[in-house]
Amino acid sequence: MIQQKVVIISKEQLKNLNKAQQCINNSRNSNRLKAFGSCRTWCLTESLVLRNFQILNFRKVQIKDGLTMLDAIGPYEVLRNISNAEVLFVAEKKGEITADSKFVHLNAKFGIDEINEADILVIPGSAITFLREINNVKVMEWIKKINQTTLWTTSVCSGSIILASTGLLNGLEATSHWKPMELLKKFGAVPKAERFVEQDKYITAAGVSTGIDMALYLCNKIVGEAKTKAIQLFIEYDPKPIYKSGNYSTAEKNVIEEAEFILLEEAKKEPELFEEIKGEI
Incomplete structure (x- = not known):
């Protein structure tokens, strides 16, 4: 460490x-x-004040983009417990953000036009809408602008594909959810199947739940071991899953196939985007 x-x-x-x-x-x-x-x-x-720790969500005017809720809320639950941290939820346009499940919502009180700097930037992912965001020039330019001010720029799950698409991870190792992992190569990043990967000020976390691990690692850098341990206990993060099936490299074939089916069903909740890319998945 x-x-x-x-x-x-x-x-x-x-x-x-x-x-x-x-x-x-x-x-x-x-x-x-x-x-x-x-x-x-x-x-x-x-x-120590994290003036603008930001959870970056995405919202288009026409369609509410679906983020994976735990990608954002996992790191939030850790980092909000740092004394005097100010947590801002930011979207392309302020307002209601719908999760990829279409079941829960998150209120982004700030639009990207209102935020010009951050100490920590967290970019969550999604089941499929990240593929739309990588072509959103306004959001990509905003990420690059904010990155110039950050101490740490981070991502969770397929958020690393969004981050890599800006060119900021070119030549650097990065991780992502196991399904879109290889897309990192398209944007010059080097895929690495780890729980999270640190390269200079960039920290990318793998799928969904790994954002908690990444946030605890980052918390330790900021406030040290004692406070980080206390925060970990506060959220009672002591995972003991009933099955050892949470790692793609060791999961059984039938488990992977079932997980891919779940992902496919999630992708279908964005029918227009799904029709555009279904031949590639």
């Missing part, structure tokens, strides 16, 4: 920019923090 220091600067220290700069230069995150360009945007007050 990589150990990183968390710099804590008081309000009094912030009055002295030289002292603040010295503190930041002593941090292993110094280059990233300095990239924000001003003391105001270092996000360091009396405690």
Whole structure:
């Protein structure tokens, strides 16, 4: 486990920019923090503040795009428990976001035109609508703009395909859900079948539930072992599934076939998009 220091600067220290700069230069995150360009945007007050940790969802004007809910809510439940973290749900257009199940909804209070910076960006995936988003120029350009301000840019599940389609993962290892994993190659990323993969400031998590693991790993970087353990206990994350079938590399053939059928049924909930790509799946 990589150990990183968390710099804590008081309000009094912030009055002295030289002292603040010295503190930041002593941090292993110094280059990233300095990239924000001003003391105001270092996000360091009396405690570490994640000013704009963002869960990025997608919504088109014509069609409500279906994200996989746990892709967003898993990391949210971990990272919201960091003291003074401000969590923003952001969509292309603010408003109601419908999950890929078509059963639950999430309210995005901010549109991408309202958000210009973030400390952490989380891009969740979906069963099929990520294939529409990779052609959404406005969203792709926004991700690249926000990435210039982040300490960490992350994804869960097929969110890594969206991230890779911006070109930001070119030449880097990344993971995704097992079904669209090979699509990473199309955008210059190197697929790696791991629970999550860290490359510099980019952290990609595999399918759905892995966002919790990724968020705990990131939490440990920010607040350290003791607080991270407490958050893990708070959400009582101690998984003991009844079957060892959650890894594609060890799953039985009939289990994989049944899982692929479930995915196919989910994809059919977006009939127009499904008709466009059904010959490729």
